[in-house]
Amino acid sequence: MNVFEAARQVGCIQAAERFGLQLKRSGSRCFTRCLFHTENTPSMCLYPDAGGFYCFGCQEHGDSIRLYQQALGVSALEAAKRLCQDFGLSYDTGKRNKKNHSLLPNPLPRVDARTLAKRLTEYRENVANDLISRIRRAEQQMEALESRLLAQDCDCDDIFQNVAWQSLLKEKSDAQETLAALDGLTLSELLEYMKEGQNGRYRTA
Numbered sequence: 204m205n206v207f208e209a210a211r212q213v214g215c216i217q218a219a220e221r222f223g224l225q226l227k228r229s230g231s232r233c234f235t236r237c238l239f240h241t242e243n244t245p246s247m248c249l250y251p252d253a254g255g256f257y258c259f260g261c262q263e264h265g266d267s268i269r270l271y272q273q274a275l276g277v278s279a280l281e282a283a284k285r286l287c288q289d290f291g292l293s294y295d296t297g298k299r300n301k302k303n304h305s306l307l308p309n310p311l312p313r314v315d316a317r318t319l320a321k322r323l324t325e326y327r328e329n330v331a332n333d334l335i336s337r338i339r340r341a342e343q344q345m346e347a348l349e350s351r352l353l354a355q356d357c358d359c360d361d362i363f364q365n366v367a368w369q370s371l372l373k374e375k376s377d378a379q380e381t382l383a384a385l386d387g388l389t390l391s392e393l394l395e396y397m398k399e400g401q402n403g404r405y406r407t408a
């Protein structure tokens with residue numbers, strides 16, 4: 204077994220735990236903030252065992268070696284060695300034949316159309332859930348603010364003119380608008396939407 208084969212025995216979730224990424228469990232999968240693009244809300248999904256990872260924000264995907272490579276800023280070979288070292292895995296050094304091509308990493312697995320569609324649907328669900336919780340949060344904050352203002356003898360007009368209340372209202376209606384738009388998107392529009400998200404036109408936080 205060469206160093207890449209040995210390193211690939213480590214799943215992405217284990218690898219991410221090893222360098223202390225904050226993981227949010229979702230069934231057998233985990234979400235974490237992407238290492239390949241800047242974001243506030245985790246959209247990088249780590250699949251269990253040898254399932255690899257996929258970022259719904261920037262579409263970067265790969266295995267535990269790719270993850271280590273990015274986290275440590277090293278080459279694929281160096282990343283594979285570090286994985287083996289960290290997880291106590293042994294491998295053939297291939298020193299007898301320096302031009303051993305089996306040492307080269309395999310190309311990354313390609314994402315087929317069905318998998319992409321499935322992941323887009325998951326992405327839509329995640330964004331929708333995120334929007335719904337943002338709406339709820341804004342509503343709760345508005346309610347709390349309203350009772351505070353009413354206790355200070357403010358009337359409805361005062362509440363409507365309150366800056367904090369207005370910004371919560373805006374946050375809520377923006378999220379509602381996005382949610383309504385999200386519902387009507389086709390998969391290819393959704394893909395565009397994801398790309399826009401990358402450029403900051405839509406952020407989940």
Ligand SMILES: [Zn+2]
Binds near residue numbers: 259260
């Ligand atoms: Zn990403």
